[in-house]
Structures are given as C-alpha cells and as structure tokens.
Amino acid sequence: MGPLSKKETHVRRSVPTAGKLPQTLRGFGLALMLVFPTVGLADACSNGCKVLSRDGGFQVTARPALERLPLRRHHDWIVVVQDGDGNPVKLNGLSVSGGMQGHGHGLPSQPKVTEYLGEGRYRITGFLFNMHGEWTLRFHLATPDIQDVADLTLTLDY
Amino acid sequence: MVSRIAQCLILGVLLFIPVAHAELPGNFTEREHRILKSLSLAALGPVPPSPSNRVADDDRAVNMGRALFFDKNLSVDGSLSCATCHQPEKAFTDGKPLAEGIDRTGRNTPTLYGAAYLDWLYWDGRRDTLWSQALIPFEAPSEMGSSRVGVVRRVLSDPDYQENYRSLFGTPPEFDWESLPDHAAPIGDTVMQNAWHRLRRGEQRAINTVFANIGKALDAFQRTLAPPETRFDRFVSALNTETTAPIAVLATDQELRGMKLYMDDQRTQCLRCHNGPMFSNGGFHNIGTGKFSGEGMDFGRVFGLQAVLMDEFNCLGIYSDAEPDQCEALGHVSQDPHQALHGAFKTPSLRYLEKSKPYFHDGRFSSLEEVIRFYQTPPDQGRNRIHELQAMDLNTEEIVALVAFLKMLN
Numbered sequence A: 001m002g003p004l005s006k007k008e009t010h011v012r013r014s015v016p017t018a019g020k021l022p023q024t025l026r027g028f029g030l031a032l033m034l035v036f037p038t039v040g041l042a043d044a045c046s047n048g049c050k051v052l053s054r055d056g057g058f059q060v061t062a063r064p065a066l067e068r069l070p071l072r073r074h075h076d077w078i079v080v081v082q083d084g085d086g087n088p089v090k091l092n093g094l095s096v097s098g099g100m101q102g103h104g105h106g107l108p109s110q111p112k113v114t115e116y117l118g119e120g121r122y123r124i125t126g127f128l129f130n131m132h133g134e135w136t137l138r139f140h141l142a143t144p145d146i147q148d149v150a151d152l153t154l155t156l157d158y
Numbered sequence B: 001m002v003s004r005i006a007q008c009l010i011l012g013v014l015l016f017i018p019v020a021h022a023e024l025p026g027n028f029t030e031r032e033h034r035i036l037k038s039l040s041l042a043a044l045g046p047v048p049p050s051p052s053n054r055v056a057d058d059d060r061a062v063n064m065g066r067a068l069f070f071d072k073n074l075s076v077d078g079s080l081s082c083a084t085c086h087q088p089e090k091a092f093t094d095g096k097p098l099a100e101g102i103d104r105t106g107r108n109t110p111t112l113y114g115a116a117y118l119d120w121l122y123w124d125g126r127r128d129t130l131w132s133q134a135l136i137p138f139e140a141p142s143e144m145g146s147s148r149v150g151v152v153r154r155v156l157s158d159p160d161y162q163e164n165y166r167s168l169f170g171t172p173p174e175f176d177w178e179s180l181p182d183h184a185a186p187i188g189d190t191v192m193q194n195a196w197h198r199l200r201r202g203e204q205r206a207i208n209t210v211f212a213n214i215g216k217a218l219d220a221f222q223r224t225l226a227p228p229e230t231r232f233d234r235f236v237s238a239l240n241t242e243t244t245a246p247i248a249v250l251a252t253d254q255e256l257r258g259m260k261l262y263m264d265d266q267r268t269q270c271l272r273c274h275n276g277p278m279f280s281n282g283g284f285h286n287i288g289t290g291k292f293s294g295e296g297m298d299f300g301r302v303f304g305l306q307a308v309l310m311d312e313f314n315c316l317g318i319y320s321d322a323e324p325d326q327c328e329a330l331g332h333v334s335q336d337p338h339q340a341l342h343g344a345f346k347t348p349s350l351r352y353l354e355k356s357k358p359y360f361h362d363g364r365f366s367s368l369e370e371v372i373r374f375y376q377t378p379p380d381q382g383r384n385r386i387h388e389l390q391a392m393d394l395n396t397e398e399i400v401a402l403v404a405f406l407k408m409l410n
Helices: A021-034 B002-022 B030-039 B059-069 B130-139 B148-156 B159-169 B190-198 B201-222 B231-241 B244-250 B253-263 B301-310 B368-376 B396-409
Strands: A050-052 A058-064 A075-083 A093-100 A112-118 A121-127 A133-142 A147-156
Touching: A050 A147, A058 A133, A058 A147, A093 A112, A093 A121, B030 B231, B030 B253, B059 B159, B059 B201, B130 B148, B130 B201, B148 B159, B148 B201, B159 B201, B231 B244, B231 B396, B253 B396, B368 B396
Parallel strands: none
Antiparallel strands: A050 A058, A058 A075, A075 A121, A093 A133, A112 A121, A133 A147
C-alpha cells in the first residue's frame, strides 16, 4: 500500500450508524484525545497519484513526503518524472499551480521546487491545503525540447 | 373517543422521547464524527514554533510581554494599552464595531485566542509574525499614536523592563537620549517622519533592534493565550468516551440540528473556510465584503500581500532570528494573479463569538442571525462577481439552530 492509497475510513461516504457509534468509540476515545489528530483530512487521488502529461511525453507521480497529508500546514511533496517508457527525466523547469475549480480560487500557497533528488525525483516544499473537496494541481514540465503540463486531481475529505 | 386518541398520543410521545434521546449520539455518521473531532480543541495541538523569535518560549519574555501588553504608558498620551482594545474578559476584543484608540480605526478588533497558530496576522494578513504585528499599534496614529523612539525610550528608562531586556537580549545599545527627539518613526505624521530621517543609519538600526525585541516579548506573551475550552469541546470529548446521558445534557436537540447543518456540505459550506479547531482555515477568502470606493473603502488581502512583502520586520528581514527556509508561510506566499484577492479577508475564528461581537472586518453585523442571513443571499456584485459563496436555502428554524450551535462555542 502506497502512502496515498485511499484509506477506507476517509473515502467520502455517509454511513448511518444509529446507536452503534458510542460502543465502537468507547475503546479508543481517550487515546484519541491524548494523541491529538493533527491531520484533519486524509488524501485521495486515483491511480496512486500517477498521471500522464497532456501531450503524453511525461508520467508524473506526485505524493506528499509524509504518510498523511497535514491540513492547514505547509508540507513537502516528492514528485517523480518519467518519460513514456518509464525512464527518469531530469527537467530544465518544473513548477506547480492549481486551486479549486469548483470554488474559483487558487492554491493558498505557492509550492516551490527546492531540490533535485536524482532518478527523476524532485522535492517540492510549501504545499498547503486548507479545505476539503476537490483540488487540482497542475505540474508544468519543461526539457529543452518539450513543454507540457500534467494535471492531478486530489480529493480531500474527513 | 377524543380522550382515547389523546391517550394514545401521550403514550406515543412518552415512548418516543426516551428512544429519540437514546439515539442522539448515534445519529452522527462516521464522517460527521471525524469532522466533530477535527473541530474540537483536543485537535489543536501545541503552539507551533516561532523560528523568527529566539525568545518566543522564554518565561522571562512572557512576563515582560504581559507587562508591556497592559502598559498604558506606551501610548502617546498614556491613555491606552493593547488591552484597551484586546480586553481579556471579551476574548481579547473590545465590543465595538470599529476599534477606537486615539482616534476611530478602520477595522473591527479580532480575538487574540489562537493568534499564535496563524500564518498571517490582521484581516488582510499584512504581517507574518506576532512580533512584527505588535509593532504596528504603537505607531498607528489612530491606535496608540506613539513612535518607536518613544516606545524604546520608555522601555529602556524603566528599571524593571531594562533588567528584563538585559537578561533576554543582552546589554541594550547606548542611546544619547538628550539628543534624540521625543518621537520619531518612518510612519506617522510628518514631524515624526522628519525626525526619523534626521537620525543616523546606525541609530535607526539600533532603535529598530530594540523595538523588534519589544515585539518579540509581546509575541511570547500572546503565545500563552490558550483558547478556553467550550461546551462544544466537552460535548465532543463526551461523544468520544461516554454514553448517551452526558451528551444529551451537553447539547440540546436544537444545537444538534445546528451542528448537523454546519457539517452538511449540501446545505451550508461553512466548513470550507471555518474548519479545524479554531474554526478557521487561516486563509483569505472573498465573500463579497470588500468595498472598493467611498467611505470605509477596504480592498483586503490585495494590499496586505504587498505590505507584508515590503515589511522590514518580516520573517525574512534582518531583525528576524529565522533561517530563510524556516519562513514557510512568507517563503511560499501565494500571489494569486486573479482578482480573487481584491476584497478577500482572513477567515476569522468562530469561537467566542458571544464575546467578540460585532462581526466582520468592519463590524457591520451585531447578531449572528444577521451574519447567517448574509450567507443566505450573498451580495450580487453584478458582472464583477468575484466572491466564493453560493446562496443557501435555510428556513428560519434552521437559521436559529445554526446560531444555537455557534453559541456552544463560547
């Protein structure tokens, strides 16, 4: 299981649990209070967060560096860029934009590529998500010959 | 016959009430339960570090900051302190639509509870640290009306402050107080500004250093203002641990209905912006409250963004104790090229609203009912519509329930 595989408990759904909840919760209620949940939302994107760029030149896999995605806190992502055959790509330029299309606003922060980690891997710092719902991330990729974009959709829920 | 029906009804009601109550806690879905936990103070965690302030967690700085916070002698005429507008018994607000210092200011006073968790200070986020924020009211002509030279002079001439200062920051620079003007600052009236520009570069630098350190003590103090627990927080922890009875005592049916509405994405969208244990995502959002001409003109974040980038006391500046890569918020500040930042304001907390009224950046609403009715039909801004809200269709009873829920947060 990759870090971004949908954890069952965080898939958006609505299960009526009339009467059942107190029993289920009694056991770990206190523990929950002590270990404060810094993570309000879990993360979810399909296909292990791997997407093909628009013109098909690149495969981009983008995931938070941490196991879970901390809401309302800046955090790093690791992005892996490969060509169509799965070979790592060292880009000349990589940047991120995005937002919530449904709500007409951009990202609350401007993530920055800070480090090339080798093997087509990049560290991007400063991701920030401050609401649940559907976020779109657009990765702008450039080599001397090709410019392309890859869009990743991320659905955050409680 | 009639009495027969009445009997049945009464019996029905008697049977129904206990059953309904027995199921109250279970009426939450798992998702709702997760949301409730995410909103509880138990999810808040410790105050995040303040890398730009070396003394942020030093008890001596906390004590010095507390004294400064309540010290009226730091205003130009000795008439007010930070606590005049940020009154502890009013959740560190003042109960006024627009704050009044030496003069009427242009904005409503926000609570200081939870301020240490914020990346951006002020309604427009024009400061990025609590210590750089604290320097503004001293010099704002409508607030405390003083100047950095006046404040530094006053602090360094007080034996207690001086001792505190020395133990925290080392020996203060030597100033020739005889030759320095009473007041001088790069902002404020022309007299103050002219006096400031006549100072030598080195003197300005030394004054700024002490001034910033005074802000750092105020930061340390404000970091200790822990948000008080409310009935809602007790309700959520009861939900985690207890059975039905205490929960029914902690929340009325009406409050529970309001709570459900608050979490219902289809009916309300409050949670998009008012989320997490402080009921704020700390971000800037346009809900159509900006004013782009006339009296009370306020563009919100679009100017706050420029101001924080230019601030010499920001996290990346020479008075900061942080390494550049520790300035996470400023280092990754979003400079949205679209219109969205015009008229965007920072999402305020929904805790302690009973104490912090009136509401919005300009204090335009004095009751929560009015606020909810605003959200029901967001302002129509014609072709320039740039706000993020969608209309709601709550009936009167639902509005009252939502308000009742918000009042659990006092």
